[in-house]
Amino acid sequence: MFKNYLIDFKSGLVVFLVALPLCLGIALAQNAPLLSGLIGGVLGGIVIGSISGSRLSVSGPAAGLTSIVLSSVQELGSFEIFLCAVLISGVFQLLLALLKAGAIAHYFPSSVIKGMLSAIGIILIIKQIPHLTGYDADTEGDESFLQSDGENSFSAFSSMLSQITPGSFIIGIISLGILFLWELQWFKNNKYTKLLPPSLLVVVAGILTAIGFDAFKTHYIIPQIHFVNIPDLNSFSDIKNQAYTPDFSGFLNFKVYEIALVLAAVASLETLLSLEAIDRLDPEDIQSPPNRELLAQGTGNILSGLLGGLPLTSVIVRSSVNVNAGAKSKWSSIFHGILILICVICFPMVLERIPLSSLAGILIFTGYKLAQPKLIVNI
Secondary structure (H helix, E strand, C coil), X not given: CHHHHHHHHHHHHHHHHHHHHHHHHHHHHCXXXXXXXXXXXXXXXXXXXXXXXXXXXCEEECHHHHHHHHHHHHHHCCHHHHHHHHHHHHHHHHHXXXXXXXXXXXXXXXXXXXXXXXXHHHHHHHHHHHHHCCCCCCCCCCCCCECCCCCECCHHHHHHHHCCCHHHHHHHHHHHHHHHHCCCHHHHHCCCHHHCCHHHHHHHHHHHHHHHHHHCCCCCCCCHHHECCCCCCCCHHHHHHHCCCCCHHHHHCHHHHHHHHHHHHHHHHHHHHHHHHXXXXXXXXXXXXXXXXXXXXXXXXXXXXXHCCCCEEECHHHHHHHHHCCCCCCHHHHXXXXXXXXXXXXXXXXXXXXXXXXXXXXXXXXXXXXXXXXXHHHC
16 A cells, blocks of 8 residues: 555656646636646645546646636636636536536547547647747647747747757757656666656756756756746745635626536536546546546535636646556545645745756657557557
8 A cells, every 4th residue: 555655656746747837837828827826736636636536637727728717807807706707617517416417428439539639649749849949938838729929839840940948958858868768668677767757857857957057057058937937935925915816796797607607518528528538548447437526626616716726627638647657546646736735835946946848858758658659540
């Protein structure tokens, strides 16, 4: 049992490293407070992870809800009123769970699930290649074709070629090299190397390499904008000052209920699709109860609305990273939420030494695992 907890902690650590910039990036893309993304990440890991019946699914703020959040906040006039819609959407999800609406998950065709996984893998690779080279003009976590910086996913490549950050690119290549090296049979079977999570090794190597560039004052020094950037949360008062709470007058606004219904429907479908997809990736082929997942998501969104967080869903990217990291149980998701909570408050300086290109390497490798040519041929 202790061995499984250790494995789950290691995989939770890997998910945490990927989830942290994604939570911040999605909040930025949704024009929401950065702290709301972190609150969503903590609740998605600890609350939803505890209630969920899935052993591998990871929940948090979702890029797929970006357009809904942007238009809803603009329509309602404030983020505080929007939080009422998030809270009510959670209530709607609880009703869906009571009505056993999760059964719809059993009717998703296998080809749709496999195709979605491959598509997400390809999107991950396309969107993360610029970050791998140190071109971070696009928001981390943005999965849309038309980007917030005015470019699209393909035009970004031409801009990237003229604005490569050499230090970031070197770290990105080292990161991919470590991840693919660890796929070799010798590294998998060696009793020492298999104890080291390759994703954690990638992050440590990235931090040390960046420090080395800086120490020797080479032209490979990486500017601060190419590292993880988190809001200043040095005390409870900082958290209190940056956190939003719902404006309960929104409960008298019919538009809030309309938006809540849309949020509940889209978030529930995305969650059920993600749940089915992760169950297909599960090496032990364990099926997750969909109605219990809707119950977990509803509880998470009610709390997220109350505490000032973003709307939550089960997220395929973080869940895929969790599977690849070797998670054994839901404790991996819970650990990742706890780590976000602890590290953002206690160790922000360490987190801000992580190069984005290291994390891009992990996500590109995850994309490769989701969209391997043999899987596409099978589809």
